[in-house]
Amino acid sequence: MSTSPQGPPQGPQAGGTAATHDYPLPSHLLVSSSPPLPALFTSLLSNSISSLDSLYFTFGPRKFKPYRETVFCELSEDNVLAVLDFGAGLTRPDIVNNLCSLNEENKIGGFWQTASASKKVTVQSKSVYDEFYTFTYIKNSPNVQIVEGCTPAFEAMVTEKGCGCRVEVELEGEYNEKWRDEVEASIASVMEKNKYSVAFDFKEVKSASEDDSDSDTEIDDTELKGDPGSLHKSSVLSRSKYIPLRLSLAERKMLRLVESAMKCSEYTTNVDSKFKNEAKRTHKMLQGITGVLHGLVMSCNYEAGQRLAEEKDFAHYENYFQSQFEIARRHKIMNPEKMRAEYGKLIYLMADAMKPEVKDSLGFDVKGDLMTVYKFLEEKGETELLEDKYIEVATEEILATKGKSRSEIQQQIKRKEKAVKYIKEKYANHNLDAEDIHLCLYSICDNNSFLNSNRLPVDKMIDYLREYFNPTSIKTGYSLAIVSGEDGARLSHSHERQYYFALQSLTLWRDILDDMFRLWSLAEEDLLSSTIQYSLKDTGQGQQRVQQSPKTYRAMQALLQRVQASVDTWIGSSMIHLGDHNVPNALNFIDKYTQVPRILGPIVVCLENLEKMVDADENLESFIDKSFGGLETLKRDILYDFFKSAFDGSGASNFYDAGSCIDGRLTSAWNWCQSLPDKEFYCIFKLTGFTGFDGDFR
Structure with a gap:
């Protein structure tokens, strides 16, 4: 949206009187044609709600304690349409820059469409960042007027809330009840699409405001079940053993280093090819692995890299290498869509480094334990936090699911903030500070977000199957x-058999995604095992590392049996391909289901x-x-x-x-x-x- 060529004076005039400023309008805004009234009001409200939402979500709900939940609309018998909104409110620059100018496409916006079909438009506004202001435009007038101050009635309405906006449109034409019903229906439709409640009596707004008091956001036992739109099933305690801890800022810097090293590495291309004998391949492995390790040290400390090149003492940096690789693995599990090429090279490099002959030459173990939420809290001696009765409320992902109103969403946000505050105050001590607790809660919430975003398409396809x-x-x-x-x-399936075959397949995929973090952890254990060796085979898709994955296979079997037990008759084969030419190893298994x-x-x-x-x-x-x-x-x-x-x-x-x-x-x-x-x-x-x-x- 373009900005006004001249801004309003800063502050009221001296002497305490209201400051009045006239702003000339460009000639092309002085329109005379009037659009159809139903379209006019739909356009007005849609534009108004979108504009205020933009302010609201830019500054965040915490800046605006009176959350917008109910919008008041009234069409009086003197043909004045009033819209009262307890949202962010508008400042003087907002009014001048947004209401008195054209948008980027140089077209007349919804506000000017409204003005063109009205005798007079008055906007009274109070922002948390500014004083009361009244904006007035009379049809075909060459000026827009902004006055500091407002009517006593508007001031009384907004004082309790702290901010808000009231738009009054004096309409042309005669008032009639039928037209009023059409306008109210149009308003209700727009509000429903934007998930706001709408009231046509200011008493309803006051009632809604009183119902939204902080006392209603107190957490009680009826609210402990959390958001019904949240999809996780198992308890937070059991899931936390496989939920990676969110990366810190310092860890993200290290992540970029490992990611860059893997991106420019040709390790798997060089190693997973045909060699005359295994000794030559092992030599190539050592060259590639030590080259990557040396590069990681050199990138952080040039002098240390020089010493490492001379002394070849890689074991001296064991903790450093383990930490670097663990950070990258943790990031990948939390973000399956990231490192889609780099992660495979990293895991295969680590798997080769775990081979006895290579491990002996390096002198250390490259695999470190993943830092999970449970492991972090266990080291701090505060695992009881994971069994707190408010933990699910504090870590739920709040979803704008179909049918959920803005007021319900805001109440869930408040309830979640209260739960987080309660847990931080209860468990914070000299060994576990509030920021550590927040990090753990965020990590669990990340897991909930992963489950919701990845399971949601499966759930919706199941719903479509049942609906159609x-x-x-x-x-x-x-x-x-x-x-x-x-x-x-x-x-060959009948209609009924095919229906259940598709339904059971989708259900299985949903449960696999629900258990993905645990399956991923087990898959890495199989891949990085020093006792289970792989063999290079041509599977029809090039040279692949074919490796048995007993832990992943057993977990998959248990999951399949659980799904089979939940249905009357299982349709199709129960054969799980893992460690053969179809699914060569656990990495391919994980990649398939992501x-x-x-x-x-x-x-x-x-x-x-x-x-x-x-x-x-x-x-x-x-x-x-x-x-x-x-x-x-x-x-x-x-x-x-x-x-x-x-x-x-x-x-x-x-x-x-x-x-x-x-x-x-x-x-x-x-x-x-x-x-x-x-x-x-x-x-x-x-x-x-x-x-x-x-x-x-x-």
Whole structure:
């Protein structure tokens, strides 16, 4: 938004009288045409709410103690529409720069549309950073007037809250009850989309304000269950043993060093190739490993790097190397989308350094224990913090789920802040300060955020399956039945059997993601084991490190049995590929299942964005109606194709590599992703912002 060429004078005039300032308007703002009234008010309110939200979330809710939750609107019989909002309020620069100027596109905004259809517009505002100000614009007037001060009624309303804004629009035309109902319906619709409550009687606003007092945010036993939108199941204590501790600022600097070292390293390319004998390969390993270790020391201390080059005493820096690698591993587990190329090289380098012949030459162990939340608190002697009755409230991720109002969200924020404050005051001591506690709580919250963001696409696809399909009844043209040999399918299922096969596969993926941090920890233990050796084999996808992963396999078996016990009949094979040419090692296993959100996420985003875009664009709606038979039909077609073709056992030339096994279900889903560009509805994916299923490799 462009800024005004001249700002308002700083402060009122001397003598205590109100300061009045007139600002000339550009000629192109003196419009005379009037848009339709329903569109006018929708535009006015949408622009107003968005502008105030921008201020509100820029400065943060803590700056504005009176959270905006209920907006008061009234259309009086003298044809004056009043909107009272206890949000951030506007300062003088806000008024001059935002209301008295054009936006970046040089178009008339929602405010001027309103002014063009009104006799008079008055804005009274009080910001926490400024005094009371009144802005007045009369239709076709060449000036905008700003007066310091406000009406006694507005001052009385806002004094209790501390800030707010009241917009009064004196309308042209005659007042009638029917028109009032239309305006109120339009207002309610805008507020609902922005998740605000709306009141058409100021008494309701006062009541809502009183209900929102701090006393209502006291934590009691009924609130200890936390946010129902939070998806974790197991207790915080048991999960904390596998939740990595969030990196500190100093650790992030070290992370950049390791990440850069791995990025420029060609270790796996040089080592995982054919050699005449194992001795030559071991020699190449030592060259690559010592080169990386030497570079890590040299980058931090040139003199120490020189000494290391001369003395070759790598064991002297054992703690340093362990710490560097542990930081990178911890960061990767917390952020699976990061270090997608570097992490594999790091783990393979560490695995080679754990080989007995290499470890003896280095003289130390490169593997250090991951610093988890539980381990950190155990060292401080304060693990009882993890069993506090308020721990789940203090670490929940607050989600703006469908149907949740702004007032509910703000109350959850307040309740969470109270729980955090309580835990910090209770457990802080000379050995564990408040910042340490905050770090632990943030780390657990990061885990909750991971679970929600990664599990959410799976949960939504399960909801879509249940909403659009029924196992016992078939909508004409939408049978999920598949026959082996038709359209690439390698399985034969009836509609009901295919429905449950897809549902059970999605449920299994959801539970794997829910337990991902534990599985990842076990996978690293298998990969970095000094007793379980790997062998290089050509698996059909180049040279791969084929290695048995007993800990990961047992955990996966237990997880599968738990899912099978929760259903009446398990459909398909229970074969888990791990340590063979399909899934060579635990790293490939982890990488496979971190792809699940990348597969399902774009589908969910497409369906959700499609609804919003159709609501906002009549031309798009017309196109979809003509080409696909309507929005609901299009959504059903996309889901029908996915649930039928992404779970048909395709993706390989035999039943061992694909089919209905645990790994094959994901193979079929990947095969569907590959065939998406050939689908009739691919243009819809591109239209809604689809860029691919691979995510970001940066």
